[in-house]
Amino acid sequence: MPRMTMIEAIRDAQDVCMAQDEKVIVFGQDVGYFGGVFRCTKGLQEKYGRHRCFDTPINESGIVGTAIGMGAYGLRPCVEIQFADYMYPAYDQLVSEAARLRHRSNTDFTAPLTVRMPTGGGIYGGQTHSQSPEALFAHVAGLKTVIPSNPYDAKGMLIAAIEDDDPVIYLEPKRLYNGPFDGRHDRAVTPWSKHELADVPDGHYRVDMGKAAIRREGADVTVLAYGTMVHVALTAAEETGIDAEIIDIRSLVPVDLDTITESVRKTGRCIVVHEATRTCGYGAELVALVARHCFYSLEAPPTRVTGYDTPYPHAQEWDYFPGPQRVGAAMKKVMEPA
The missing domain is CATH 3.40.50.920 (Rossmann fold)
Structure with a gap:
């Protein structure tokens, strides 16, 4: 069983879903050729082509709005917002459209989209790259909100999110991207922790939402x-x-x-x-x-x-x-x- 960082687990989850279902589409700022600012989509465009993994303009409202339309017409978009701090221009799309689509259409349409966002601090990113806005999403009826703490959950929960028929906010703690740390409160690069160096299974598995x-x-x-x-x-x-x-x-x-x-x-x-x-x-x-x-x-x-x-x-x-x-x-x- 391979051992993965959270970045690798997130990338693998998207790979598994894209391989299984041609309706899964990945897009966002720099996610294609560059592979994402944190490399969570590295290699996906090369493997699946530009029609299934592609770059977008710097327009978060456009990214999420496009994903809602794609989802309503049968695709399963998994979009990346480079930092959770950048979501605010698209917040209206989530609240007024994605979260309400199932109910306002009497289930004629759904919004099966996943919005991935790095969250939290620890990388010296300053005020516009380090916020933890999870409460803003948890407050909105119709959205599901998850935050994994280890690579095993990161892969299994992302697969579950992509396969879900309703919108899921998937938040990724940046301090855990390259592996768990020992939790100590210091500025130094800390060693890996014995707590969460989990093996990550190959292929498809789910960590279903709603279970602690x-x-x-x-x-x-x-x-x-x-x-x-x-x-x-x-x-x-x-x-x-x-x-x-x-x-x-x-x-x-x-x-x-x-x-x-x-x-x-x-x-x-x-x-x-x-x-x-x-x-x-x-x-x-x-x-x-x-x-x-x-x-x-x-x-x-x-x-x-x-x-x-x-x-x-x-x-x-x-x-x-x-x-x-x-x-x-x-x-x-x-x-x-x-």
């Missing part, structure tokens, strides 16, 4: 995270010695409420970790769900460890990220006697 994954079993506190923050949470648990159960949400919409509530009812404590800003972040929804469904099991108030409510700080991005120290401090805090 328990990355570490524990009895003291439940930590809910996704993407890069899964690795940070795992490192914090190791460094503190707290018996934390780490749940990789990975599918924000639909969310696996059963796995979340079963864990919190067992541990009686819950911490949510995400890189995005705190106010109106996706963690607020998770805390609300925990409070609603696990209220009588809680031994401490649910808490969030997040990015700060500031514009993205280019020079201080490693201070902005939740790291093991901040997550570990939250773990210790919720374990204190009431």
Whole structure:
């Protein structure tokens, strides 16, 4: 079984889908000859031709709008937006057209498109290349939103997204592109982690949306995270010695409420970790769900460890990220006697 980086797994997923179904089309800025700014589409144009993998103008609204039309008429477009920060010009297309097409047409039309976007910081990309806007998509009824944390999930979830009959927002944590890291909060290039160096199967397989994954079993506190923050949470648990159960949400919409509530009812404590800003972040929804469904099991108030409510700080991005120290401090805090 081959060992892949997340970039390689994402590329392989598109290759598998394009080989199986000629209706799968890949396009976006620089995805053809150049192979994408992060090389996630490298070699696809050479293999499948310019009619199935092609470059577009710098026009995000046009990219997504074209994909909606293609999907409505039977194709399965998988488009790349170079950075999640660039999606805003196309947000109206997603909200007003893609998310509503099935219902406004009484299922006469659907929008089976996948929108891939690199998300989050860690590459010194500054304010316009480092945002984590997942809550904006999770808020929109009719969109599915997923964020993998490892190469195995990256391939299986992308295949599931491309094969889905409704629009899927597929967010790719840039800090994980070239392999998992050890989660420590420093500026140096960190070594690979033992946590998520997963083998990636050849060929077709799916990781269906709507199911979370328990990355570490524990009895003291439940930590809910996704993407890069899964690795940070795992490192914090190791460094503190707290018996934390780490749940990789990975599918924000639909969310696996059963796995979340079963864990919190067992541990009686819950911490949510995400890189995005705190106010109106996706963690607020998770805390609300925990409070609603696990209220009588809680031994401490649910808490969030997040990015700060500031514009993205280019020079201080490693201070902005939740790291093991901040997550570990939250773990210790919720374990204190009431």
